[in-house]
Amino acid sequence: MKFKAFLSYIVVVTMGITLFIACSKPAQGPAPATKPPIKIGVIVAATGVRAGAGGPEKEGAVWAAEKINAKGGINGQRIELVIEDDEGNETNTASLARKLATVNNVSAIIGGTSIASTKVLGKTAEELKVPYLASMYGDLFINNGDKYSFSPWGLYNDEYTWYYQYLLKGQGWKKKVVILHDATSSGQLAAKIAKDVLGPAGVEVVPEQYQVTDLEFASTWVKIKNARPDGVFLYGGTIPAPAAIMKARMETGNSNITVVAVPSIATKMLVDLASPAALEGLVVVGSYFAFDPKTQPPAEKELFDIIAKSQGTGNYPAVYHGVTWDAMQILAKAMETAGGDREKVVTALHGIKNSTLTLGTHNFGPGDTMADHTSLRVKDLKILKWEKGAFQQVPYTP
């Protein structure tokens, strides 16, 4: 009985203290915020074979939200991210999108790490009337007439045409080009565009598809070498395969074969896995980032500084960081006038003009065509070359 009485005493005292703390105001500090947060959904492939892209997408969104919240949020309302991992499986994407829209009641969704998942997200966004900013080129998933799907990126066809024009004019590849691409639909599309652009110029295009789960690439380099191409165009942002490809190029004695790669492979992870020596001479076409601190625009420098702070000096962002970083800031700008109202956000997005962020200057059009809903155009793309342990910008006039 004595013990029970003592226990009851402890419980009462504890409850009393808790009540006292809950009711008391702090002696200093601001009054707690009363406005509810604005919820933004993020769906990326944070795990699975596409985590090399999905991971940076998630990071870009989180950092942008932290930056906006550090400045007081959007008109005093904090951003609350609801992050879901679809593991690169579009079946998961569909159910997660529905959950974000109907259960979590997000004001907008960003993300999508593959063409397939982006298409699913776009379809769901149109059905459930939720603004959606994709991590994908607009012409790969937006249909004319779509009201809710937006792309803070560019046009895939335009950009790849630009890349292949560089191979002709910048590299002087006139006879034969190997297009080494992964098995994704965007990889196969990259090979198709190569044939469409280079074929009429008399260049023989040799598509060579690899699997991201291939255990070695030495045999692939035997085939490439025997094809005797002017060079190799490497498509694929899903590390580690591009790193293994570059490593195998060096180990099989094929460093003399020039590789021109898409900008999505220019990541610190590529350097760490392949080694700086294996990347010597690698050309990256169509980079959005200048990399050189002397020529970096302020918006790009801001993202580079955040990554250096978060992951250490010598690290730099992937293009996927930039896509979601820009998407979040575009959304925040739209929400300054629209708040968390989905329809008002859509209207406000159409009003985004001349917004210069990390990937370039974003402009959405007034209508509901695919072009109006895609904010970037081919402009200010850079050519980089890995030399002496760093990406250096190479002058090129298209």
Add this chain to the structure above:
Amino acid sequence: MSAESLVLLLATGVTKGAVYGLLALGFHILYAATRMLHFGYGAVAVLAGLIALTLTNGLHFPFWLTLIVIILLGWAVGQAHNKWVLAPVRNRDQWIQMIALMAIGIVVENAYALIWGKMPKAAPAFTPGALSVLGAPVSYQSLWIIGITVVSVLAIKWLLDYTLMGKSLRGASNNPLAARLMGISVMSVGGYAYGISMALAALGGMVISPITFAGGQFAFPLTMKGFASLVMGGMFSPIGAVIGGLLLGLIESVTVGTIGSRYMDVVSMSVLLLFLLVRPHGLFGGE
């Protein structure tokens, strides 16, 4: 095709094949003794690659010590499989036991992703550089892999032929019922089989990680390659398991080097299917 290209394809094929052979040998030991297939097998190989990297790069263990630790670790993982995963379900249907093994493979994959992260890590070669053979650079890592495989096969052969453990395993493989009647404990045989099998998986993971990187998404491909090699070589033949691995490795490298990577799985699986139809007991068959 030039001599240089041929040498490179052969070297690549034999290197890959040696790793497949190691994994297939582990599969064989397990299947022959327990009639069990472990489809979570590749996860142990990947885990071993990550641990080896941590021991050498992080803790600066010398190579020989890392090798011993990895083998012992594989053995310990095998014992844990036998005692804590299989023992509770040993008297249940075989499919339940296989699911238990698959589940533990998934747990291991997620565990190493939690500890080391989801992205792969660069693992340095045991000896950097390459030898020139008819103008083709054959990496020293390839030579290590082939050498370690040969030594492992000889060691397993000695174990099976000259030790009590090996005799128990062979007895259980030849006639499980008779072996039990002769007093050979199912639990002990399971322990030996899982121990050796996981040690071989761990060794395979350690030697291949400088080529494939440590970690990442290679657990399932490694499992399937090991299994396919075993089927091609013969489920009950240790030498067949290794030869099956070499054959698979060579088929893959020649296919990629001549026709292209996109046809690699089609060709290798077609060959496997042919084996199943024409010679289902594999190249070296046997009971």
